Amino acid sequence: MTQISILGCGWLGLPLAKQLIAKGNRINGSTTTDSKLSILQNTGINAFLVSIEEDQISETIIPFLDKSDVLIIDIPPKLRAENQDSEKKVFVEKIKNLIPFIEKAGVKKVLFVSSTSVYGNENSTITEETNPNPDTESGKQLLLAEAVLQNNPNFETTILRFGGLIGEDRQPVKFLSGKENLANPDAPVNLIHQKDCIGIIEEIITLAKWNEVFNAAAPFHPTREEYYTQKAIDLNLALPKFSSEKSNSRKTISSKKIETLLNYSFKLENY
Template identity: 55%
Template sequence: MTQISILGCGWLGFPLAKALLKEGFKIKGSTTSTGKLKTLENAGIQSLLLTLDSNTVPNEFADFLIESRTLIIAIPPKLRGKNKDYSDAQQNSFVKKIENLIPFIEKSTIENILFISSTAVYGEANDIIDENSIPAPVTESGKQLLEIEQLLLSNANFKTTILRFGGLIGEDRNPARFLAGKENVANPDAPINLIHLQDCIGIILKIIETNTWNTAFNAVTPVHPTREVYYTEKALAEKLIPPTFNHEILSVGKTILSDKLVQQLNYTFSRLDL
């Protein structure tokens, strides 16, 4: 039975682990919460308590990789702010946390890495974006994600696929509540770039099923109404106060294409009803 290690069994990682179990994989999963260990174990996941640090690597990390062929890194960088001085984020450097793990990965049985990234690496381009577009992140999070992408892709000791998700939504992330009641919201004419949890999992399963490595994919549902149209409709459908938008400043926003993913993986999005 093929084993996969999922670093970060949170909002995405936990349901992904359960989906992979159904596909016949053996799963090791990490969490930073002692209270969640039993939840993972009850689901059939071999669980480990792992908290990454910019300076050290948890002793348990080597055990976390034993006998696994694929490592899925599904942890958020938890960094905020535009053009933030890198030194301010050094104590919580996501790059350093991942970089510290690489020597252990190189010595392990890991052959493939799937790194969950974000379309934040493209910054605030007012354009149509595909995987050939040059990333230009403006947030500290986007900058560090891009640096990690390059770090992993350039390592010949394993194969890496990068998955850049758009805004994540699901049953507990209701888009109707994102902007409800807010006033003077910017970029009313900018397109939305969202993806449902169900498709996040479906795409990852396809990558593993087709053994598609050493590449990068954008992963955004191919439905792009304007922010004003979308969030107004969602708020009204939930009987919430719709947001009001600022039309005095020109809207800026990118449209993320997922054509490569659809064609190369032969993937059909299941949740177009965002």
């Protein structure tokens, strides 16, 4: 039985916690919302109200991390476009603020949930060997936060870079339905289902694949126009209409490393 702390029990963290509990693990889970504590507790999670800022952190971080073998960090930068100048590096400072508590608690394994946005708008097939070149503030902060964790010698960090997140309750076509002149009709999609996110994290922990970087996107890449048109049809939604202008980006995320090193098979039927 492994004790795991999940920092951020939201869209991914909560169902991940449920799955890990079902496999016999003890889970500490955090939320920033008081009303969600009972939701976490009702699923068997040892729940904590934890707030991390660039200049302070809740005292609850100490019992949240206590005796944990693994820490999963699943908190997004959450940058607001209109305030990005004032928020630059705020996320990185939050991660830096967390480091001494990880060290003091003696946590030896950290899994950081990142994003393929660290690669920017490339025009090629992306592997873990590709040099990151983020073109958004969120991507830049994620890359800096990755480095802060990876460079710490007191624990081993695995970076997991997810593509676009989808799930039964999260399908982007619902926001594209009926819209016109949508950009990048021929750009490949790089998506990953919530169930695959959870399955991959489980395998990393089970197989103890630490000090690694993994890209995670399903190994099928129809164009945006093909994929979202078909999804609109499947869900009986108004079809999105795409621009006739070709895209400059052919960024295709390869997950070969996950398929080989973790021997993981993606659940294509869920997409």
